[in-house]
Amino acid sequence: MTTNTETPTDTATALPEDADQLSAKLRRAAVAALPPERLMPDRQPAYVASWIYVFGVLTLASLAVVILTGVVLAIFGPSWWHVSTVGLFVNSLHLWSVEVFFFAMVVHLWGKFFMAAWRGRRRATWITGVVSFVVSVGAAFTGYLSQQNFDSQWISTQAKDGINSTGAGAIFNVTNFGQMLMWHIVLLPLVVVLLVGVHVLLVRLRGVVPPFAPTDHTAKETGADQASPQKITVKGVPS
Amino acid sequence: MQTLTAVMGHMVGGLINLTGPGHYIHWGFIQISAANLVVIGLMVVVFAAAILIPFRRPGGRD
Numbered sequence: 001m002t003t004n005t006e007t008p009t010d011t012a013t014a015l016p017e018d019a020d021q022l023s024a025k026l027r028r029a030a031v032a033a034l035p036p037e038r039l040m041p042d043r044q045p046a047y048v049a050s051w052i053y054v055f056g057v058l059t060l061a062s063l064a065v066v067i068l069t070g071v072v073l074a075i076f077g078p079s080w081w082h083v084s085t086v087g088l089f090v091n092s093l094h095l096w097s098v099e100v101f102f103f104a105m106v107v108h109l110w111g112k113f114f115m116a117a118w119r120g121r122r123r124a125t126w127i128t129g130v131v132s133f134v135v136s137v138g139a140a141f142t143g144y145l146s147q148q149n150f151d152s153q154w155i156s157t158q159a160k161d162g163i164n165s166t167g168a169g170a171i172f173n174v175t176n177f178g179q180m181l182m183w184h185i186v187l188l189p190l191v192v193v194l195l196v197g198v199h200v201l202l203v204r205l206r207g208v209v210p211p212f213a214p215t216d217h218t219a220k221e222t223g224a225d226q227a228s229p230q231k232i233t234v235k236g237v238p239s
Numbered sequence: 240m241q242t243l244t245a246v247m248g249h250m251v252g253g254l255i256n257l258t259g260p261g262h263y264i265h266w267g268f269i270q271i272s273a274a275n276l277v278v279i280g281l282m283v284v285v286f287a288a289a290i291l292i293p294f295r296r297p298g299g300r301d
Contacts, residue, residue: 049296051289085241103278107286 052111058104065097078148117209125202132195142184
């Protein structure tokens with residue numbers, strides 16, 4: 001048995017010859033692309049202190065409740081969520097967490113729109129947010145079709161004409177309960193969670209968009225540094 | 240639980256009558272349910288509040 005005393009290429013690689021392994025290369029690439037200090041920062045710039053981001057976090061929290069209650073509904077099934085008292089409660093939690101999810105997401109989206117949050121190489125962050133909103137609408141729609149009651153029948157028969165008028169009815173049949181249930185509990189949640197995950201990672205990597213640079217007029221009034229709006233800090237809190 | 244649900248139902252029902260068909264508002268070609276309009280109005284109010292209300296930090300930093 002030989003002991004290698006050479007310095008490894010990273011702390012997780014015990015032996016230098018292991019540095020060429022695929023797992024080691026992937027690990028180094030992942031750490032380089034997503035450094036832990038950027039994924040979980042201790043401090044944020046002062047301009048992150050805004051209610052608009054609270055609504056972003058509220059969106060994430062309500063999405064977690066949506067998924068958890070959806071898992072419980074999937075375990076016990078329609079006869080439970082329509083008849084049992086606890087089932088009705090969990091079913092209502094699932095519905096109202098969706099309502100909170102959309103409410104908070106719209107407030108967050110409006111705020112980011114008026115901040116022009118796509119500035120500074122943040123286009124992908126904006127686009128993933130917008131697309132996750134659109135996909136969430138589809139996820140909610142297929143959820144209304146999966147209720148297994150008269151409401152879902154009514155919605156499906158009303159929606160089929162709209163879907164058919166687009167030509168999509170041939171592959172996306174809103175009156176096909178099995179297909180809509182699979183879209184609702186498998187395909188669309190996967191896409192939403194994936195998009196939201198990428199969105200949050202991009203927020204961490206690219207950072208939160210800084211405020212607009214003050215104009216000459218506002219700079220004179222506030223004494224702000226026009227060249228570097230990112231340098232705005234809270235008293236005693238470095239950005 | 241059922242008693243609580245019944246009490247809550249009466250309290251909410253006293254404010255908003257949810258029995259019967261929904262109320263719709265028609266304005267030209269625009270048609271929207273009163274419930275959806277109320278939610279949109281609430282979102283606008285909450286958005287304005289989120290912009291206007293100062294965000295306080297722990298420890299009195301602002």
